Structures are given as structure tokens and as C-alpha cells.
Amino acid sequence: MKKIRGIIIISALALSVFVYGCNASNAVKGGAIGGVGGGLVGGVIGHYTGSTALGAIIGAAVGGTAGALIGNYMDKQADEMQNDIAGAKIERVGEGIKITFDSGILFATNSSTLESQAKTNINKLAAILNKYADTNILVTGHTDSDGTEPYNKSLSERRAKSVSDYTTMQGVSSSRFSVVGLGEVEPVASNDTPDGKRMNRRVEIAVFANEKLKNAAEKGQLK
Template sequence: MTQILKLSRPLAFLLILATATMTWGCETTSRTGRGAGIGAAAGGVIGGVIGSRSGSWVQGALIGAAVGGAAGALIGNYMDKQAAEIDRDVQGAKVERVGESIRVVFDSGILFSTGSSTITSSSRYNIEKLARILNRYGDTNMVIEGHTDSLGSEAQNQLLSERRAESVANLLKTYGVASSRLSPVGYGETRPVASNETEAGRRLNRRVEVLIYANDELKEQAQSGELRM
């Protein structure tokens, strides 16, 4: 079973991300490389604070941990191509480029029946198409976020969000995406992007987000000036 990451204390995640980025940066041979790594780590923490205001701690961390420079431009081009394919082939998904990452948002009402964490048969094909694209761009990892509105109890919403994130991750694995690339997270009702006072707002809050970001291998390729496609 895919391990669920419970980010009730998002700062812990950001500190882990910062430490990993600093370690990667310090392994580079130049002083400029080391400085860039430390700067990206600090940016990740700052980005997480920004993200907390827009609905996603991880999204903010990805913005803050951008590589930048020529390497960042190479990664950006890699992500542009991937985002374009997702936007073209995956129906019902909102695709957004965020820094050097990609944010893919699914309305939970499209993926699941009310109160269910079982992906509907009509949506399985879309997840399969997403998996095919992710498999073509193997140097990326994904955080899969489950979110709910505030109807019902907080505990129920938390559990439902976890199960929905895990369902998407498991289906992606079924279609060949390596489990090591996938980190499902349940946020429950804690990260709304709209008011829960209206049905329109609640619908926006009921969502699954797939955040796609460069792994260390892709960063190393970009630093060397050449990406393998």
C-alpha cells in the first residue's frame, strides 16, 4: 500500500525538502552551485509560507525551490512539453505551470461519486492517459493532494481526502508509474481555495491536485547542460 503522508505539520515537510535541496546543492563542485543550493532550500521554506495562503504548502515549496538560471530554463522547457501533453490529452484536468513544476487539478466530482474514494470507470481512462505521459517524463516526481469541503466532520473529511489521494496514486501505479515517484497526501478541509459558504466554492474545494516536480536526476542533467528525453 502506498504510504500516506499526513502533513498536519507542514513545516516538517518543508524542512526535509530544504535539507535535501541543501545536500544536493553542496555536492556540486563550484561555489556558485553550493550557493544556489542553499538559496533554493531557503526559498523552499519561504515558498511554503506563500503556498499556505493559496491552498498548498507543497505547491509553495516547489515555487521557492526553483533551480533558476540556465538549468532552470532547461527544466522549464521539459515541464512545458509535459504540461502541454497533459493539457491536450487529459480531459477534465486544469493544468497550470508553477515555477519549474506543474499543477494538475481534478474536480473530485469528476473522479469520484459523492463520499466515495473509488475512481469512477469513466475517469480511469483519464488517469491512464496521465500515467502514460508521466511515464514518458520519468525524471519527475509527484505529490498527490486530496482536498475536501467543510461539510461533514473534520475527521471524516481528513480520511476521505487521504483515501482519494491514495486511490489516484494506486491507479497511476497500476498503469506503470513507479511508486517511488508518488507521494499521496490528505489535507481534508484544511486547504480551501474558495469559500465553503456556497456550493460553487465547496465544489472548488473538493479536488485532487497532482504536483509534478523535477527529481534530483533531472536537476543534475540540467546542471550539466543536457537533458535526456
């Protein structure tokens, strides 16, 4: 039963997740996934897919017409992020946005100090987040499997916090942020190859609607 439920949930997510730029309507996707049961899916999606960032986005979904309006709001941000932020993977997911930075772009090996180019990218991200202020933001840090689990968890926490702290220094309210260090527990590739390890060393940022945005969408006041 658990396996079947996991397959159903993953299938629902697969219908809603896509790299920004494909032809499907993101706003419609936002409405659809919330209608399936965004809260329920969000509560367990991290367990079944190994993605805390995706779980946060799906869990925040409201669905229906309000979800479609929130999707439009997110489309505008994703457009600007895609155009302005170099070295980041921008994905529209349901009613949110998932941003992935390769840790090699942000940090030196075993460091949690942001590199100069990383600050330039985060400056641009912060400007967009400030423009679209009615969102919550989750920053998750990830490592490969080299080193001990406690060290990797600590490093991932420090890296996620560095991204969050620097973004707040650019004027983004700290009240919008949650920060989690996940170490090596959510790999996106095999740790048996150098390329796989590189992909696993990353920082993910989930952007999703706050209560103010949800309320505006539900009242039809969101343009």
C-alpha cells in the same frame, strides 16, 4: 513583519503562477523564481497561500539556466497533458506543473473509488508521466467543509491514495509519489455556496523535478 513577509512571498508566487496557455515564457519563469530563492519560498508558501502543491513545486526550484531547462522539460509535458487529459486544469508553475481534478469527476459522493471516466483520464496522465520519468509527484486530496474534520481528512487521504495507487498500476513508479490528505484546510473558494463547495472538492497533483533531472539541467545535459 510576518504579514509583510507573507505579502512579499505571495507577490513572488503571483509572478510565476499562470494557467497554461498564456504567452509568457514558462522556461524563463522557472529560472526567475528559483533565482529569487525557491527553497526558502517553498518552505513557507503553503502557509501563506494555503497550497501544499504549490509549495512543493516552488520548494523544488533550482533557478537560473538550469531552472529554464527544467521549465522547457515541463512545457513539453504540459502541452501533452493539455491536449490529452479531459476534465483537468493544467497549470505551469515555475519549474513544475499543477494538475487539478474536480472530485466530482473522479469519485461518487463520499466515495474513494475511482469512476470509469476518471480511470480513462488517469491512464492518459500515467502515459505522460511515464514518458517524462525524471519527476517527483505529490498528490493532495481536498474536501469541502461538510461533515467532521476527521472524516474529511480521512476521505481526502483515501481519495489521494486511490489516484496514486491507480497511477502506479499503470506503470508509474511508486517511488516517485508522495500522498497527503488535507481535508477541508486548503479551500480555494467559499464553503458558503454549492459552487464553492464543488471547487473545494478536488485532487491536486504537483509534478516537479527529481534530483536526476536537476543534475542533468545543472550540467547542461537536458534537452
